[in-house]
Amino acid sequence: MNLLKTFALSLALAPLTLAAQERYMTRTGHVDFHSSTPIEDIHADNDKVTSVWDATSGAIEFSLLIKAFTFEKALMQEHFNENYMESNKFPKATFKGTLKGVAADQLAKGGSYQVTVEGTINIHGVDQPIKTTGTITVDGKGGIRAESKFQVKPEDHGIKIPGAVRKNIAETMDLNVRMDYTKMP
């Protein structure tokens, strides 16, 4: 009897949950990182980040290819992939978590919202919990931009940096995330 009731209730609610699905995505999201030391500055951009954000549940995911990071100097890019990130073995970095601070119905009108993002980041095959803040900017014409800055320590992800170049590479990398989401059909 109870089971039947639940079944009937879920049937009745089904159209409601479907209508409430507010999912956004991008496949040309931007992530860059920067390392600054007195010896050298290292910077790389990745404009091929894919991300899906379900504004109803708050679930958010990112995936990017390590090899898609572009450095100005080809040699630096080769060293980054071969010596540090071992990108043949670990081709992707991912994030899975939850975004809080904005409700799906607020996205219909323009505005700027401070949000928090919490979840697990996987770099070089190593998971680490992460919590950071960000901004969601809605232009009211369907454009939704999510931005965040946070830091990552290479050593937290099992990335070994030889003593000889330790002073060339910062202890923490500054990461910038910028996603221009569009609504999924």
Place this chain on the structure above:
Amino acid sequence: MKARTLILIGAVALAIGGWYGYSEFNRGHADLSESKADFTLEADELLAAFVNDEAAANSQYVEKVVKVSGTIREVTNAGGTAPANVTLETDDEMAGIACEFKQGTLPAAWKAGDKVLVKGVCTGYTGGGMLPGDVILQRCVTVE
């Protein structure tokens, strides 16, 4: 005399080594216009290779110069600060071949529906799990 020759050889070797090291350190990315493609295939074939067996496709295509023919699904960021992007159609509407062009190198006339031939370095497939994705080609150039 002998010592002087040795010093001279040493100096020349040092200069060559220094020059090589310096130019290697500052080396930019090779322009693919003159590069011969390692593989030539259609957009659908390339996507299928990654969807069917990503690990095998990674070892076959990643870091290789791939020439792909296909129909443009969309052109994005043609005039922005980030690289321009051209996505080629595949049978899967949630997946495509994303071709990254340096700003200013993308033909202005390119639009959705055009049949094109693109050459670029393949860097992998971004999809997986719940995420839809694209096969990525970077440092793309147009092929006549």
